[in-house]
Amino acid sequence: DTAVSQTPKYLVTQMGNDKSIKCEQNLGHDTMYWYKQDSKKFLKIMFSYNNKELIINETVPNRFSPKSPDKAHLNLHINSLELGDSAVYFCASSQGLAGGVGNEQFFGPGTRLTVL
Amino acid sequence: DQQVKQNSPSLSVQEGRISILNCDYTNSMFDYFLWYKKYPAEGPTFLISISSIKDKNEDGRFTVFLNKSAKHLSLHIVPSQPGDSAVYFCAARRSGTYKYIFGTGTRLKVLA
Numbered sequence: 001d002t003a004v005s006q007t008p009k010y011l012v013t014q015m016g017n018d019k020s021i022k023c024e025q026n027l028g029h030d031t032m033y034w035y036k037q038d039s040k041k042f043l044k045i046m047f048s049y050n051n052k053e054l055i056i057n058e059t060v061p062n063r064f065s066p067k068s069p070d071k072a073h074l075n076l077h078i079n080s081l082e083l084g085d086s087a088v089y090f091c092a093s094s095q096g097l098a099g100g101v102g103n104e105q106f107f108g109p110g111t112r113l114t115v116l
Numbered sequence: 117d118q119q120v121k122q123n124s125p126s127l128s129v130q131e132g133r134i135s136i137l138n139c140d141y142t143n144s145m146f147d148y149f150l151w152y153k154k155y156p157a158e159g160p161t162f163l164i165s166i167s168s169i170k171d172k173n174e175d176g177r178f179t180v181f182l183n184k185s186a187k188h189l190s191l192h193i194v195p196s197q198p199g200d201s202a203v204y205f206c207a208a209r210r211s212g213t214y215k216y217i218f219g220t221g222t223r224l225k226v227l228a
Contacts (some may be wrong), residue, residue, distance in 0.1 A: 004159065015138050039182075040220065041220045041221055042218065042220055043205065043207075043216070043218040043221075045215055045216065048214065048215075055214065056214060056215055058153075058215075090159050090160070092159070098213040104150065104162040104165065105162065105216075106159075106161075106162070107159030107160045107161065109157065109158050109159050110157075110159055115130070
């Protein structure tokens with residue numbers, strides 16, 4: 001029974017398209033995150049939601065929009081995809097805001113996005 | 117601006133020996149550090165953490181050491197096992213924030 005799941009696992013699409021990646025966690029956590037791992041393997045936070053409220057919004061193009069319909073879900077919509085958006089996107093969740101023993105982040109398996 | 121650096125992209129160790137993975141950081145405001153392990157096609161999984169008020173934290177075969185003056189932390193795995201073969205990321209959090217900065221990872225290969 002997967003704790004943090006993401007769909008799809010792989011996504012290949014053309015430049016200019018709009019796509020969504022879905023994330024669900026069944027851990028009862030109240031905080032969820034999106035990370036991007038680029039070709040240089042840097043894992044960088046993009047967004048964080050706590051109790052459906054946006055609390056971290058890094059310098060990310062506004063083509064990227066997170067949506068949290070409830071505490072268990074955090075979806076990522078990407079408009080007008082560009083070549084540079086190709087990366088692995090990881091969703092994560094934690095109980096409370098990350099940090100400290102007991103509220104470490106649990107990661108999903110990642111979604112590999114390839115923009116052609 | 118790479119505030120968290122893992123300068124060794126890979127490391128090979130014989131089974132049963134000690135694995136030492138290193139991580140350096142530049143921001144003296146970092147107050148909490150974590151290590152994650154990542155297998156291929158999976159997300160990172162939490163391994164061990166350490167607060168800046170400590171210099172050592174141990175959990176079974178895994179020990180993390182923090183040297184604040186050198187802005188350096190290391191993860192020791194003793195004894196190393198083939199199942200430990202994975203990519204290890206260190207991450208650091210700046211005091212007063214909820215954001216973690218990750219290193220680029222070190223690929224550990226434990227040879228049987």
